[in-house]
Structure formats: C-alpha cells, structure tokens
Amino acid sequence: GSTASGEAAKDSVTVALTGEPVNLDFTTTAGAAIPQALMSNVYEGLVEIDQEGNIQPLLAESWELSEDRKTYTFKLREGATFSNGEPFTAEDVKFSIERVQSDEWVSSLKSKMDVVDSVNVLSDTEVEVVLKQPSNAWLFDMGTLVGAMFDPSGVEDLANTAIGTGPYTIEAWNRGQSIELAARDDYWGEAPGVETATLRYFADAVATTNALQSGDVDVVYNMQAPELLSSFEGDDKYQVLEGTSNGEIVLSMNNQEAPFDDVRVRQAVMHAIDRQAVVDTAWNGYGTVVGGPVPPTDPYYEDLNDVYPYDPAKARELLKEAGAENLDITFTVPTRPYATAVSEIVVSQLAEVGINAKIESAEFPAVWLDQVFTKHDYQMSVVLAVESRDVLAMFNNPDYYLGYDNSKIKDAAAEADAADEAGYAEGMKDVVRTIVDDAAANTLFIFPNIVVADANVTGIPANSVTEALDLTNIGWK
Amino acid sequence: MARLSDTAPVHGGPDEPLLRVESLTVSTQDRPLVSDFNLTMSRGERIGLIGESGSGKSMTTTALMGLLPEGVTATGSIKLAGHDLDLVGAPDQQLRRIRGNDMTMVFQEPLTALNPLMKVGPQVAEIMLKHRTASSRAAASAKAVELLAGVKLPDPAEAAKAYPHQLSGGQRQRVMLAMALANDPALLLCDEPTTALDVTVQRQVLDLILESVQQRGTGLLFITHDLSVVANICDRVLVMNNGQVVEEGTTVDVFSRPQHPYTRGLLAASDLDATDADGRLFTVASAGGYTPPAPDHLVDEVPAAAVHTPGTGAKTTETEAPAPTTPATGPAEPAGAVVVGPETTAPATTTLDAGAPVISVKDLVRTYQRQRTSLFGKRTEVPALRGISFDVAAGQRFGVVGESGSGKSTLLRILAGLDQPTSGSVRVAGNEVAGAKEHELAELRRQLQIVFQDPMGSLNPRMRVQDIIAEPLLAPGQKVDSARQRKLVAEMLAAVGLPADSADRFPHQFSGGQRQRISIARALICQPRVLVADEPVSALDVSVRAQVLNLLSDLVDEYQLTLVFVSHDLGVVRYICDNVVVMNRGQIVESGSTEQIYEAPRHDYTRTLVNSSMSLRAELAAREAALSG
Amino acid sequence: MTTQPAAVVRSTRRRPPATLLVGAALVLLVVLAALVSFIWTPYNPEQAFPADRLQGSSAAHLMGTDRYGRDVFSGILYGARITLLVGLVAVGIALLVGTPLGILAGMRGGAVEEVSMRAADILLAFPALLVAIMFGAVFGASTTTAMLAIGIGSIPGFARVARSGTLQVMSTEYVLAAKASSQSAFRIARRHVLPNIAGMVVVQCSVSFAIAVLAEAALSFLGLGTPPPVPSWGRMLQESQQFLGTYPMLAVWPGLAIAVAVLGFNLLGDGLRDKFDPKLNGGR
Amino acid sequence: MAIRLLVNLARFAVTYVAATVLVFLFMRAIPGDPAQIALGVNATPELLAQTRAEFGTDRPLIVQYFDWALGLPMGDFGTSYVTRQDISPLVLDRVQVSLILVVLAMIVALLIAVPFGTLAAVKHRSPGGILVSGASQLGVAVPNFLAGILLVVVFAVGLGWFPANGWTAPAEDFGDFLSRVALPVLALASVQGAILTRYVRSAVMEVMSEDYLRTARAKGLGKMEALLKHGLRNASIPVLTVTSVQLAALIIGAVVIERVFVIPGLGSMLLDAVGNRDLLTVQSVVMVLVAITLIINLVVDVLYTVLDPRIRKAS
Ligand SMILES: Nc1ncnc2c1ncn2[C@@H]1O[C@H](COP(=O)(O)OP(=O)(O)OP(=O)(O)O)[C@@H](O)[C@H]1O
Numbered sequence A: 001g002s003t004a005s006g007e008a009a010k011d012s013v014t015v016a017l018t019g020e021p022v023n024l025d026f027t028t029t030a031g032a033a034i035p036q037a038l039m040s041n042v043y044e045g046l047v048e049i050d051q052e053g054n055i056q057p058l059l060a061e062s063w064e065l066s067e068d069r070k071t072y073t074f075k076l077r078e079g080a081t082f083s084n085g086e087p088f089t090a091e092d093v094k095f096s097i098e099r100v101q102s103d104e105w106v107s108s109l110k111s112k113m114d115v116v117d118s119v120n121v122l123s124d125t126e127v128e129v130v131l132k133q134p135s136n137a138w139l140f141d142m143g144t145l146v147g148a149m150f151d152p153s154g155v156e157d158l159a160n161t162a163i164g165t166g167p168y169t170i171e172a173w174n175r176g177q178s179i180e181l182a183a184r185d186d187y188w189g190e191a192p193g194v195e196t197a198t199l200r201y202f203a204d205a206v207a208t209t210n211a212l213q214s215g216d217v218d219v220v221y222n223m224q225a226p227e228l229l230s231s232f233e234g235d236d237k238y239q240v241l242e243g244t245s246n247g248e249i250v251l252s253m254n255n256q257e258a259p260f261d262d263v264r265v266r267q268a269v270m271h272a273i274d275r276q277a278v279v280d281t282a283w284n285g286y287g288t289v290v291g292g293p294v295p296p297t298d299p300y301y302e303d304l305n306d307v308y309p310y311d312p313a314k315a316r317e318l319l320k321e322a323g324a325e326n327l328d329i330t331f332t333v334p335t336r337p338y339a340t341a342v343s344e345i346v347v348s349q350l351a352e353v354g355i356n357a358k359i360e361s362a363e364f365p366a367v368w369l370d371q372v373f374t375k376h377d378y379q380m381s382v383v384l385a386v387e388s389r390d391v392l393a394m395f396n397n398p399d400y401y402l403g404y405d406n407s408k409i410k411d412a413a414a415e416a417d418a419a420d421e422a423g424y425a426e427g428m429k430d431v432v433r434t435i436v437d438d439a440a441a442n443t444l445f446i447f448p449n450i451v452v453a454d455a456n457v458t459g460i461p462a463n464s465v466t467e468a469l470d471l472t473n474i475g476w477k
Numbered sequence B: 001m002a003r004l005s006d007t008a009p010v011h012g013g014p015d016e017p018l019l020r021v022e023s024l025t026v027s028t029q030d031r032p033l034v035s036d037f038n039l040t041m042s043r044g045e046r047i048g049l050i051g052e053s054g055s056g057k058s059m060t061t062t063a064l065m066g067l068l069p070e071g072v073t074a075t076g077s078i079k080l081a082g083h084d085l086d087l088v089g090a091p092d093q094q095l096r097r098i099r100g101n102d103m104t105m106v107f108q109e110p111l112t113a114l115n116p117l118m119k120v121g122p123q124v125a126e127i128m129l130k131h132r133t134a135s136s137r138a139a140a141s142a143k144a145v146e147l148l149a150g151v152k153l154p155d156p157a158e159a160a161k162a163y164p165h166q167l168s169g170g171q172r173q174r175v176m177l178a179m180a181l182a183n184d185p186a187l188l189l190c191d192e193p194t195t196a197l198d199v200t201v202q203r204q205v206l207d208l209i210l211e212s213v214q215q216r217g218t219g220l221l222f223i224t225h226d227l228s229v230v231a232n233i234c235d236r237v238l239v240m241n242n243g244q245v246v247e248e249g250t251t252v253d254v255f256s257r258p259q260h261p262y263t264r265g266l267l268a269a270s271d272l273d274a275t276d277a278d279g280r281l282f283t284v285a286s287a288g289g290y291t292p293p294a295p296d297h298l299v300d301e302v303p304a305a306a307v308h309t310p311g312t313g314a315k316t317t318e319t320e321a322p323a324p325t326t327p328a329t330g331p332a333e334p335a336g337a338v339v340v341g342p343e344t345t346a347p348a349t350t351t352l353d354a355g356a357p358v359i360s361v362k363d364l365v366r367t368y369q370r371q372r373t374s375l376f377g378k379r380t381e382v383p384a385l386r387g388i389s390f391d392v393a394a395g396q397r398f399g400v401v402g403e404s405g406s407g408k409s410t411l412l413r414i415l416a417g418l419d420q421p422t423s424g425s426v427r428v429a430g431n432e433v434a435g436a437k438e439h440e441l442a443e444l445r446r447q448l449q450i451v452f453q454d455p456m457g458s459l460n461p462r463m464r465v466q467d468i469i470a471e472p473l474l475a476p477g478q479k480v481d482s483a484r485q486r487k488l489v490a491e492m493l494a495a496v497g498l499p500a501d502s503a504d505r506f507p508h509q510f511s512g513g514q515r516q517r518i519s520i521a522r523a524l525i526c527q528p529r530v531l532v533a534d535e536p537v538s539a540l541d542v543s544v545r546a547q548v549l550n551l552l553s554d555l556v557d558e559y560q561l562t563l564v565f566v567s568h569d570l571g572v573v574r575y576i577c578d579n580v581v582v583m584n585r586g587q588i589v590e591s592g593s594t595e596q597i598y599e600a601p602r603h604d605y606t607r608t609l610v611n612s613s614m615s616l617r618a619e620l621a622a623r624e625a626a627l628s629g
Numbered sequence C: 001m002t003t004q005p006a007a008v009v010r011s012t013r014r015r016p017p018a019t020l021l022v023g024a025a026l027v028l029l030v031v032l033a034a035l036v037s038f039i040w041t042p043y044n045p046e047q048a049f050p051a052d053r054l055q056g057s058s059a060a061h062l063m064g065t066d067r068y069g070r071d072v073f074s075g076i077l078y079g080a081r082i083t084l085l086v087g088l089v090a091v092g093i094a095l096l097v098g099t100p101l102g103i104l105a106g107m108r109g110g111a112v113e114e115v116s117m118r119a120a121d122i123l124l125a126f127p128a129l130l131v132a133i134m135f136g137a138v139f140g141a142s143t144t145t146a147m148l149a150i151g152i153g154s155i156p157g158f159a160r161v162a163r164s165g166t167l168q169v170m171s172t173e174y175v176l177a178a179k180a181s182s183q184s185a186f187r188i189a190r191r192h193v194l195p196n197i198a199g200m201v202v203v204q205c206s207v208s209f210a211i212a213v214l215a216e217a218a219l220s221f222l223g224l225g226t227p228p229p230v231p232s233w234g235r236m237l238q239e240s241q242q243f244l245g246t247y248p249m250l251a252v253w254p255g256l257a258i259a260v261a262v263l264g265f266n267l268l269g270d271g272l273r274d275k276f277d278p279k280l281n282g283g284r
Numbered sequence D: 001m002a003i004r005l006l007v008n009l010a011r012f013a014v015t016y017v018a019a020t021v022l023v024f025l026f027m028r029a030i031p032g033d034p035a036q037i038a039l040g041v042n043a044t045p046e047l048l049a050q051t052r053a054e055f056g057t058d059r060p061l062i063v064q065y066f067d068w069a070l071g072l073p074m075g076d077f078g079t080s081y082v083t084r085q086d087i088s089p090l091v092l093d094r095v096q097v098s099l100i101l102v103v104l105a106m107i108v109a110l111l112i113a114v115p116f117g118t119l120a121a122v123k124h125r126s127p128g129g130i131l132v133s134g135a136s137q138l139g140v141a142v143p144n145f146l147a148g149i150l151l152v153v154v155f156a157v158g159l160g161w162f163p164a165n166g167w168t169a170p171a172e173d174f175g176d177f178l179s180r181v182a183l184p185v186l187a188l189a190s191v192q193g194a195i196l197t198r199y200v201r202s203a204v205m206e207v208m209s210e211d212y213l214r215t216a217r218a219k220g221l222g223k224m225e226a227l228l229k230h231g232l233r234n235a236s237i238p239v240l241t242v243t244s245v246q247l248a249a250l251i252i253g254a255v256v257i258e259r260v261f262v263i264p265g266l267g268s269m270l271l272d273a274v275g276n277r278d279l280l281t282v283q284s285v286v287m288v289l290v291a292i293t294l295i296i297n298l299v300v301d302v303l304y305t306v307l308d309p310r311i312r313k314a315s
C-alpha cells in the first residue's frame, strides 16, 4: 500500500478494483478480472489498443499487410524477454497463436483466431501470419487477450503463474485481498513510474472510496457507485476521471419469442424508454447515451440517438398496431448493481406505455447464464456486455441468446471485415444501423469507466478500451 | 465494626434490649400481612413464635432482616442494639453489614434457599469471608466443614463438596443452620429450622442452637409448629393469628393457662392423644371441649428418658447414629419384614383383601453417583438404600421413620416410579416398577399419588393453584369437565383448610404451610388407592396438621386408601400409622406394629429415636421442674 | 375449620406494563401502515419520476423522493407489508418447527434428542444464505423464498433455546409431580415446560424478528429477496448506502421504520415476558 | 472416559457423514453449470463438454461424491477447478480469519451484554434500566452493515484513527492487525452485544426472584453482589445457548461485515465460491462450518453440565 499522500518520490501505487480473478489463466477461464490484471502488465501482444481505440505497435515494431489483405508480416522488437529470462522470438508468436487454435485454449474467445490459416516464422524477428480471408477484426483482436504472447516453457501452470514480456511480474497474490505486481528491471521498454503496483480487490464499491479517503489505496478504478463521486469532485486532493469503456448496457429482448418477435413491439420499447433518464437515475448521469451497440472508441461508431427518440405516445401507438396493449412480460434481471438500478427505472417507464414488466431476479452469472444465455428462457433482460467490438458476436448469430435474425447483416458484415479500413468502418456502420432499425436490442448507455484517484497519481488510463488495466505508465507527480 | 458477643456491647449498657420492634406492619399493596407487631428481646432471650400457617410469622422475620419480597413493604420501627439506625427503611448499604453478622436467619425452605449451582461448603464459607470473620479462604473452608460437622452432617468434608440437590431435605436444612451460626450472631432468627429433621437429629440440632445461644448471649427468635420444641427451648412465646399477636407470655403460662381461644385451639390440636367426641383430633375450630395439659399432675407420666433439660440433651442421644448391628429385621431376612395382618390394626373397615400386598419391596438397592466434582475428578457413590424389603397390605397405614438422609425420600420416589432402583424389585398394585418403561407406569400412577417433601419445588411457579390441584384430573382416562374440576378443587381446598380464592393465586404467594397443603390437595383430588406422602405435615401448623390428619384418616376409611407415610414426627406416625418401619442409613433396622415399636423398641437406633422424641407435656413438666428445682 | 386471613383480595386485573403498551402501540403503527397501503398511498410506490429524483421533504413528498423519483413515504407504507410478512412468517416457521423440536429433544432425550439436535446442528452450520441462494436459484427469488430461507435458518436457534430451557425445567420437582400424576408427555410439555421457557422463547422471537427483517434486506440486495421495484424497507436502506454522504434522509426513513417495527416487537416481547412472570407483578 | 470419548467421536462422525451427503446433494440441486461459468458467454457445446470432462462434473454423482467425501477424513478437500488450487490451505486461511474476527466480536459482545443486561434486569423499573433495555432494543434494530459503514465514516474516513478496511494477519504485524480488526469487531459486537443484552436481561430477571438470592443477601451480600456471585451462573445457561448459536451463525453471518471491511473471511469465500459454482469449495466450506458448529456444541454441552450439576448426568 501507500503511505500518506503528498510524499515525494513514491515508488508504489495501490489500485482498488472490484472483482478478483479466480485464477490467472484466461485461456480457460472467462471473465474480465484476469485480463484486467494481467494484460499489458504481465502479458503483452504484438499490438496494443490505445486509449482512443487505435491499434498501436507493441511487441511488433511494425507490420505490413499484403495486397490481398490476407498476410500480415510482423517485425518484432529486439531485446524483449519473458520474465523467466527467455528471449521473445518469432517462434513464440507462432507458438502463441497456434496454441489459441489448439485444445489447450478452451475460452470461447478462441474463435477469434479461427481466421488464421498459418503462422510462418521468417526469422527470429520476423513472422508472417496468413489469414483464411481478409479480416479487420483480427488485428484488433491481436491487441486483446487472445493476442497475448506466451513462452512455450511458461505455460505449465498458467492458473497460478504468469510469465510474459510485460513490465511487471506477479510478486505475490494474497487471495481474497490483493495481487502485488513488481516492476521488472529487465523490461524492454520504458520502466513504469513505480516499483510495485498493488491491485486490491473489494466486493463493495463503498469500501473502495473509503479506502481511498483513509489513504489505503491511491486509485479507485472502474468505480461502481457513481453516487459517491460528489464528495470527491470538488476536492483538490483527488482527481476524478470519467472515461468510457467498451461495455454497453444492453436491454435485451428475446427476438424469437412473443411478444418481442414482433419488431413493432421491440420498437415500442425503444421509444418507451428515456435513455438519458435511465443514465441519470440509475448511474447518476455518468455514462454515454449513444443509441446503438457501439462505443465511441470503435472505428464504426456513430451517434444513433435520433433513430428512436423518447416518445411514449409513439410507443403506445406501435403497441396498439401490434395488438399488444396491456402487455404482461417477465423481466429477468441479473443480480448486479447496475442491472437492479436500471431495471427499476425501466419497469417504471414501460409501465407508462402499458407494458407491465414483472421483475424476476436471476443470480449472476450462474443462473443467468443457464436460464437466459443458454436456454433462452426469458423475455427481457439487461446485461453489461463488456467485450470489445462485440456487435457481431451479439447480433450476427441467430443462436445467440438475443435471437436476432442475422440474415440481413450476415453478408454485409463479412464484406466489411474483408474491406480496407475505411470500407470496414463504413460497412460496419451500415450493419449497425440495420441492427438498430430492427430494434434488435435497446442499448441503454455506454458504461462509464470512472476513476477516482489521488491528485498526484499520473498515467492512469481513463478509458477502458480493452479489458486490460494498463499500468505501464502509472507514476507519481 | 460493632460485633455483639458475650463481651460488653459497644453501645448502650447491658440493660438495653437486644431487639426492640415497635408497631411493625407488613403489607402488600392491597392487604396487611402482619399488623402492629411489638417485641422487646433482651440479650440471650429465647422467644418462640407460633401460630397458624400463613399468619405472618415468616413475613415478620423476613421484615426484620429487611428482605421482604418485591411488592411487600414494612412500616414501624426495628432497633437492634449496637446500631443507632432504625432497620425499617435503612439503606441497604448499612443493613448489609448487619445481615449475616449481627443478625442471621435460617429460612423456611431449604431446597430453594440454597444456590443450586454452588457446593454447600463454599456457600457456608461465603458468609465468613463476607464479614471477614475467617482469616483466609482456606480457613473459611475449614471452618465451614467444622460447622457442618457441628450440625451433625455425616461425613462433613464430603458433604461440603456436594451440591444442594445431592443432599436430603434435612441435610440441606442443617446446611442453612450452619450458615446462620457461622458468625456467632447477636440475633438468630430461625424459621422452622427443624421441620425436615428426624427427632434424633432435631434433638442434636436444638442442643447445638441452645448451646451457642447460651454461650454467646445470642437472642433467639424461633418459629415452629412444634409446641414441644417451643416448650423445650423458649422462655417466652408469642402466638400469632391472622397477622396479629394474640397472646404473649412465658412458655409455661401460655401453654398451661392459655388466655386466647386460638392458643387454646393450638394446644388442643397439638395434642395427638386427645380426641373430640367423634374420635377425631381437635382443630382450632373444635377445641372447645379441650383441657390444656396441666404440668403439675403430669410429671409422673413422663418417661424418664424423655426428660430433657436444656443443654443436656446432647448427652442422651448418641452423636453418631449406631451402625446397624444385626437389626431385628434386616435386609438379610426379607421375610422378617413383618406383614402385620389387617386384623391386628385394621381401622374401622376390615373388608380388605388380606391376600396380596399392595406394595411389595424386595432387596431394594439405590446407589447414587454423586457427580464428579470437577471434570476429571472421580465420582463418589452414595448408597441411599442398601437392600430393603417390606410389604404393605391394602388399606394399611404404613409409617416410615428414620434418620434424615436414611433414604426415605428415595424410597418414596422409587415407589412412585419416579426413580429407578439400582437393583431389587418393587411391585405396587400389581405393577413392577423396577425397570418399567414410562408407559408401563401409567397404571401404577392411576392408583398412586405422591406428596413431595419440598412444597415449593413441586409447584410450577407459572401455574395457578386451581390448575395445579386439578392436574391429576387431566391424566389420561379421566374425564372431568372444567366445571366439575372447579368444584372438586374447591372441595379439596376446603378440605385442606385453604380459602377458596387461593385457586386463582400463584404458589409464590403462599406461606410454606399453605404450599404444602396445596400439594396434599393435588395428591388427594383423584382419590388414589395408594398415597405416598413425604413429610406431608411437617410444615403445617398443628391445627392444620390435625385437619389434614383427620382428612387422611377419613380417606383411608372411606376409600380404603393405602397410606405410606414418611415423617420424622413420631407422634404423628404413632397417631396415624398402624405399622412402622424404622430406617437408618439405607436399611430397615426394625419393623412392626406401631404399638410394638413404640412400646418395646428392640433396636438401639429405634430406642434412641423414641427417647429423643419430645412431647409437650413432658417438656412443660421439665421446665416446671427446672424452675422450681 | 381454622380461621383464615380475612380478605384475600380477589385477583384484580392490573394495568399492563408500560413496555407492553408502548410495544403494542408501535406494532399497531406498523400494522396500520401496512393496512393503509392496501387502500391508499400518496403515489404509486413503484412508479419512478426521474424528473423528481432526490428531493427533500416537502408537502408533496412527506419523506422526499429516492434516486428514481419515487415517493419515499409511499414506499414506507407499502414496505410495512413486506416487513410484517417476512418477519412474522419467518419467525413463525422457526417458532413452530424449532420450539417443539427443542422441547421434544429436551424431554425425550436418547435417540430423539440425538437426531433432532444433530439435525439442528447441521442446519445451524448450513448458512441461511446458501439456502436462500438455492431457493432463489430453483424457484426464482422472491419474498416467499427469502422468508422460507430465513425461517429455516432460524430454526436451530429456537430449537437450542427451547431444549436448554426444557432440560432445566425437566430437572424440577414439579415435573416429577406431574409425572407422578400420570400426565402425558404432551401435557407436561404444554403445561409445565412451555410456560416456563416462554420467557426465553419470546425474547428469541423478538430478536429473530429483527434478524429476519434485516436478513430480508440483505437478501434483497443480493437479488435473493423481494425483487424490485416492490419497496421493502431493507432494500430501501441498502439502496440508500451510496447516498449517506449526500442525502442521508434516504437512509433515515427506512432505518427509522425498521427501528420502530423491531422496537415494537421487542417491547411487546419484553412486556409479555414480564407479564407472564407471576413473580414479577404479583401474579395479578 | 475412553468409552464416552469414543461415543462422542462416533456421534460426531455420523453427523458429519450425514452432513456431507446433504451438502453434496444441495450443491447439485442448485442450477448453474461450473463449466458454463468458467467459459462465460459464447461458450460452445464442444468446449463445454471438454471443460466438464476436465472438471469431472460429467461423472455420475455417486462417483463424484465418494471422490470428494473420501478425501475429507484426511483433510483433503480436493482441488478447486476454479482456482486450480488445493482447497484445504485456502479454506484454513479463511477459517482462521473468520474465527479470529468472530470470536473477538463475541467476546466484546459478552463484555457489553453481561453488565448491561444485568443492569437492565436489576433496574428494570428505574430509568437507567429502561434506558439500557431501550438502547439494546435499538441496537438490535441496526443492521450490522450500517453499524460498519457508520464506524468507517466516523473513525476511519472522518477522524482517521483507523484504516477504513483491509486485513493483516496477527502474526504478520500485530499492531496493524489490531488497528484493522478494531472497527469490524466493534461493528459486529455492537449488534451482537445488543442482542445478547436482551437475553442476559431476560435470564437475570428469571433468577432475580429466586430464594437463594434472598439467602445470599441474608448473609450480608449487596443486591448486586448477590446477583453476581449467585445469580449470574444460574442465568448463564440460556445465555450460553444463545451465544453458541450466534457464534456459529456469525461465522458466515459476518459476510456483510467482511464485505464492508474487505476482510478475507469464510463468508466471502463462500459467497464467491457459490457465485462461481465452485462446488468443491462450497462443500468444503460448509463441512468446515459443520465441524466448527459440532465442536462448539460439544463444548457447550460439556459447559452445561459443568455450569449446572443438576442437568442430566453424563448421557
Ligand atoms: N410474595 C408474597 N406476596 C403476597 N403475599 C404473600 C407473599 N408471600 C406470602 N404471602 C402471604 O402472606 C401471609 C403470611 O405468610 P408467611 O409466610 O409469613 O406465613 P407463615 O406464618 O410463615 O406460615 P407458615 O407457617 O405456613 O410458613 C400468607 O397469607 C401468604 O399467603
């Protein structure tokens, strides 16, 4: 931890987080907690996604894309080593990518590597990746956890030891309390501003700010209780950063089940809900209302608020048209603070247009995954979708729990992925617009990434663009 | 600290009375319990307080101690020599220094008066430690054992380590007494300290009290129902009735020339040799035709051995009851347990089935495990019954007398199926009790009722008297509607001499004797065939005692009730029982018809017992003789 | 017949103790609130008015509004229903199952005692939370499942309290006396054991009531209790946590309501306990 | 003695086995697939099957049961498929933390409850007694998380006397341990103390009218003194019962306080494990709880007979 703030030349920083990793192996265990702690800090990829959502070189100094947009040739950074002392080479790239495709990886994210046809080592520092078809998404994904670079000798016990090329190693893990990261002195890049960075885990948002106020932690990252911010906002001792994340609060409607198999009913829901009011009441006004399932940091983002303005009269009309007046529905709400907060206001607004939603809680994740996600046994739900660039994952799959009929976007999406960057953005915008027009789901708002920190801490990544919490640049004024 | 002893007191001259009580009135919110009580006691004086049960005797003494129960208040004035303050309304702070030191009290009910979770030794030691009359904890413990020995508790060192529930009623009472004597008080208040004691021990204990009182000039206020005890030890007597002192005077005057009709009634009722025209014992109500004993022409009737002069009694009784030396009827020869044929002593009705005995006890042994005193200490065994055998025929009135702690209560508990023998067999009304399961005892219980020795403990504090008495009517098989229940209860209350409105009160609102009557009423309400009664009249004043004894006689006659009657009062046993067994140390040392035992005791212990018993006439005569001689 | 002390005054009903009166009054208040909520609340307690959020007390909103702009007073009235329901049903379950179990164990001894007390032990070790999670997961979380889980979780407490009291009562002579008059075990339990352990059991009831109300709050928060938007005092309190620094009144109202209910039941419990102790009030 | 010990052990064992079956079945009855949770959204059926095989959750229940239960006597709780670690040391760590927290809290609670409860009983008609009763009743009405939060707001955030939260093992740094454990113990103890106060009051009321207290006063003991020396032990049986029940319940019941003060106790472990459907860990935690509860009860039963010699002989 840290001592009283304001002291000069501090060499450690403590970050408060909610949600502790259960183990260190994101290749077999889902959830954002593991990559949050490890990516960028312990593991690195060939590329990284910067705060604006752009792809930047990391372990690859540069890369070239072939004319047919199918072959990437990476030139690797020299002098990078794993924390076990092994040098980072092209062989490791091949090993890492192929491992995702193997049975060793059981995370569902492995499908992102399906597009890779082969990996060829050209030299120690040059590697060529051949794709089955052109893909814009792939390179972006290489900046997320599937692109993490492993050493063949460092994957024995991934659940408990993490060996990567990043600026930190795991010094200690106090289960139930904290993970201590120690800066490596043989890191290839610029050393972080601190010797140790401690990630302390809290189950409760109020406890994080208490710890900040009593000086036990220096940074509260991804703060979950926006109502508490008011006491920090006017105070010089603290800085409050309101970044964005790639998490969308999605009010899902089961597209395959009555009454939401009728597009008019879904559209009625879109009109019935005042999304700004939802943000204001449920999350104290923090969060961005965008009207579509795409966060502003994505290249194909656009403001789609105009498509379905808040218009209860219109909603009622649509319902009448669909013959769905005085609708009784069940609203399955996962047991998460954001979900409960959102559900209360949503129910109230739905009631105004004559939709009587009965809330049923579902324990998250176990019951929710089982009931809603796997069995599709629900009518309406709400969930925070945190994966980056997940529009297609959600809507381009009729078997997905949303049950959106993807026939209209399937081809367009494939086309966009294969196009060049500009074409990709444009193509995806069309896809997204189609999804929104069909009212496939109601994206209520983009979840904010709120950070409260000691005013003297620098280098805090305000936006959460991927799952990683990048502590490479953290330090003290 | 002003301690009063045989040496000169700190304040006042020797003429100053030890205790002066002026117009003491004790009342609850809605009625007076004691009114206008006056008393002046000088040093070394021994005053008896007698009177009807519930007349306020205990309340008076409790008021002197300043320990009235919640909701009961006292007015008037109480002055104790050596203390300037009036004890009525004095701050607890001050009273605390007096209580237990200058003034001590033996409470009426020994079972509930002792802390059930503390060994008795430490309970006795505590009073010395509290007033620093013992130099150290060890000294106090040693003194406590000494005191327990002084009150004739067998094996005092072991007894000191026992919990109250492991001691017999009489033993507990003696523990209380040891406590009260510990600090050589200036004033000793005794509330029926010997009710649970057999006559030999009673004798010894009385002598002990007398001895310490005489040596130290202690003032003694002694409550008892036993007029012969009063005659034996008290110089003066106060007679209370209905919350008021109705007569006061020297013992001889009051007992031989009673002025107040109530006193006369008491005397009549206490005289078990005298009966009224119907052949029943006198009660206060029927005492009209009774002539009190005139000591002068009775002297020659007194058996020589029964004459006691204060302070010398101890010599006539053996300190240790003799170990059974080949008793006339011992456990070895159960057949010898005499079944006295009904024809010899049968009361009026003789239509008895003389064949099968109602109760048949063979080789009965009960050994208690006295709990380990510490977690790993070893257990000690207490042989309460060491193999006894006897038979009781139907309609018989069977008396059990014997030393305190000789196993009488244990025997009765086993007869009632409330305790299991260690070995031996017990048949009651055709049911084997030994080893019987709870449901197998149902039949037994329909036929047998028990009156417990300790009245308070056997009454549920949360039940009204109505429900307590009616309880046996609710036993399976009985079908009595509630109106009839009320009627029966009312009848029983009248029969035991309790006011009808007692039915709606709770047990703690009654005096000791009243409680005993409640438990007798409960036992008799369903007219059992067998009644086992453990000291059922020892807590009763003589008038009520006479009433209850009459009641028992009636029942025996009317319903062929078989009675097993435990008492230490030989007079009572003699009056009511036709057969007697004498118990000592868990064994029957002698048995036979009452007359036979009383007139010609064969065993040493029986002789001691008979000799130790006191009679009013004898005591009065002795007192007269001492005065004139 | 001996003369008896003149007039033993007939037992007259005396005024019930103050605790009993105050307790009854407070409980009545809660019951009234619950009843009133069936016919009238100032606003629909479930309806959010985002424009009116987080207002202080005013004529329009007696207790202000919460983060959703819901009227707190309406919520308090409505929540009384949930609170009463949860408290009474949970305590009822525990009382009706635990007390007889404990008495049975204390009276019978032997195998019965062994089995029932070990069962109570296991139940005691089994976190109510886990039971609630299971019910919630299997049947869908609701007020009912929460009530059941809390009730079941409270059984061992009652069983143990009842058993230890029973053991003490069974060692008294009045039970011996009852046995001697052939009273059935059931009757002994009802007439001797129950009245004499009632004091402890009543206290256990009132404490359990408090615990149940608060546990419902905790379960609601974990999504295992009354689902939103139905207001329950516990959840209102939980939701106000974040506003302690800014709108403390949001915590004060439900906190006060819970305190009133709990206090009411506790006082009632104490009062009853003292009233039924004949030694304490002269038995009148 | 030896036989009694054996009987007790056998009884313990049977109860324990019954509990294992119950816990095991219970955990299987709860919906939620551990493999599904490990893989999260987007899991494909093939991956799920593969993961289940790896976890062993696809085996017949009876096999799973014995696989787990047979390890228990050896203190082997198995390996969690969520944390991929041996469960035993992890659970033991948490048990230590919880026991320290809860036992300390219970001690403090008793230190509050015994004097105040006695006072409330002795002075049950005077303002002081009514005040104590009232305060204890209000105390019962305070949720312990609220007590915790208020303590933090005042003493940690406001006055800065204590750290707001966190845990340090006593062996590691005793001073820091004390400063961190103070507030959570106080939060738990204040509420538990209020609850116990009520039981103490009731029990003391019960003994106050007993004759032996009058005897004690007749010896010259003051009212209070008599009560302390002769009454408390008599009143202690029901209080002991409740204390033991509360103690057992609190080990998990402290979870809310663990959350507020970020303490790595058994309660939060259980909650996390249930959330992750970490079946083996949940089972193990519950079995540890069962063991603790049984031990507490065994001790309490012995204490009963030590405290009250009248209670049934060595049964
Ligand atoms: N706690 C109490 N509250 C009210 N009345 C009581 C209480 N205790 C006793 N009494 C009543 O006070 C009267 C006097 O009782 P007390 O105990 O002094 O009688 P006693 O003369 O000692 O009788 P006994 O010889 O039977 O012991 C009785 O009528 C009894 O009913």
Ligand SMILES: Nc1ncnc2c1ncn2[C@@H]1O[C@H](COP(=O)(O)OP(=O)(O)OP(=O)(O)O)[C@@H](O)[C@H]1O
Residues within 6 Å of the ligand: B165, B166, B167, B168, B169, B170, B171, B196, B197, B198, B368, B369, B370, B371, B382, B383, B384, B403, B404, B405, B406, B407, B408, B409, B410, B411, B453
């Ligand atoms: N529960 C017990 N545990 C251990 N010893 C006991 C127990 N009950 C009685 N005793 C012992 O057994 C012996 C017989 O006791 P019992 O009560 O039968 O005597 P008793 O003849 O009725 O005496 P008393 O006339 O004094 O009432 C006594 O020495 C007593 O100390």
Ligand SMILES: [Mg+2]
Residues within 6 Å of the ligand: B057, B058, B059, B108, B191, B511, B512, B513
């Ligand atoms: Mg008396």
Ligand SMILES: [Mg+2]
Residues within 6 Å of the ligand: B168, B169, B170, B408, B409, B410, B453, B534
């Ligand atoms: Mg006896």
